[in-house]
Amino acid sequence: KAGVTQTPRYLIKTRGQQVTLSCSPISGHRSVSWYQQTPGQGLQFLFEYFSETQRNKGNFPGRFSGRQFSNSRSEMNVSTLELGDSALYLCASSFLTGVQETQYFGPGTRLLVL
Amino acid sequence: QQPVQSPQAVILREGEDAVINCSSSKALYSVHWYRQKHGEAPVFLMILLKGGEQKGHEKISASFNEKKQQSSLYLTASQLSYSGTYFCGTEGSNSGNTPLVFGKGTRLSVIA
Numbered sequence: 468k469a470g471v472t473q474t475p476r477y478l479i480k481t482r483g484q485q486v487t488l489s490c491s492p493i494s495g496h497r498s499v500s501w502y503q504q505t506p507g508q509g510l511q512f513l514f515e516y517f518s519e520t521q522r523n524k525g526n527f528p529g530r531f532s533g534r535q536f537s538n539s540r541s542e543m544n545v546s547t548l549e550l551g552d553s554a555l556y557l558c559a560s561s562f563l564t565g566v567q568e569t570q571y572f573g574p575g576t577r578l579l580v581l
Numbered sequence: 582q583q584p585v586q587s588p589q590a591v592i593l594r595e596g597e598d599a600v601i602n603c604s605s606s607k608a609l610y611s612v613h614w615y616r617q618k619h620g621e622a623p624v625f626l627m628i629l630l631k632g633g634e635q636k637g638h639e640k641i642s643a644s645f646n647e648k649k650q651q652s653s654l655y656l657t658a659s660q661l662s663y664s665g666t667y668f669c670g671t672e673g674s675n676s677g678n679t680p681l682v683f684g685k686g687t688r689l690s691v692i693a
Contacts, residue, residue: 471622500680509583510623510668510683523680557622570613570681572622 469494471560471573479579485546488576492539492560498522499541500570501533504555513556516541517563545578553580582607584671586684593659593691601654601687603669612645612652613670613681616663623668626654659691 472491480486492499501513512525516535533543539560545552555577559570584605593599603612610631615623629645629652640657652671656663666688670681 502683509685510670512680512682515680525680569625569628571625572615574622 471558471571473556473558473573473576475576476574477577477579479581480548481581482548482550484548485544486548486578487542487544488556488558488578490541490543490558490560490573492541492558493571496560496562496571497539498561498563498568499535499539500559500561501541501543502557502559503527504557504575505553510557513543548580550580553578582673583682584669584684586667586669586687588687589685590688591690593663593689595661595691595693596658599656599659599689601656601667601669601689602651603653603671603684604649604651605671605673607650607673609645609647609650609652609671610674611672612643613672614643614652614654615668615670616665617668617686618665626667656689659689661691661693664689664691 474489498517500515503511514533515523519535530546535541555575557572557575559572561568561570584603587602591599612629614626617623627643629643631647643654645652666686668683668686670683673679
């Protein structure tokens with residue numbers, strides 16, 4: 468079974484631009500979560516989608532948004548990029564949502580904002 | 582509420598044991614453990630649930646002390662492949678409406 472895939476793997480943007488990242492979950496998984504990882508803050512939860520509905524949202528500004536499609540693929544968008552948005556963005560998928568579900572992480576998209 | 586992991590970093594020689602702790606100031610329902618190698622995605626190790634038993638996989642095991650709101654990851658007879666950053670992720674309820682909150686990680690280096 469193919470793992471979680473994320474595209475693009477690397478991205479360089481300048482301040483003020485916007486970016487869209489894509490995540491394809493493991494086949495059959497309906498939950499997709501997004502995380503931002505930085506050396507200073509570690510792994511921080513962005514949001515979770517389950518069956519096209521946002522179930523949870525982390526403490527990030529409205530510039531960060533996401534969506535999930537009927538095939539469970541998910542995108543996240545960051546508008547008006549800031550230098551502090553430079554990070555590794557990870558998505559993780561699971562079959563269901565809930566405490567007993569193992570999350571499988573993708574390789575991440577490394578975003579550099581100049 | 583972000584859980585606190587300790588130690589922040591540890592260096593071991595092959596064959597030595599290590600314990601990584603994950604503590605929360607709030608009641609926990611579940612603790613998830615992951616290992617991340619440099620430049621790679623986090624990889625699931627195990628989940629511990631409130632009221633559940635200690636889990637183990639080969640020489641890596643973990644416990645969950647509900648009263649202390651703490652989980653510990655035990656690595657015995659460490660191998661070079663154990664090197665990486667270990668993260669705990671915690672959930673405060675079983676409602677499915679609370680996301681995982683991760684600690685800042687413990688960097689483990691195993692040397693020959």
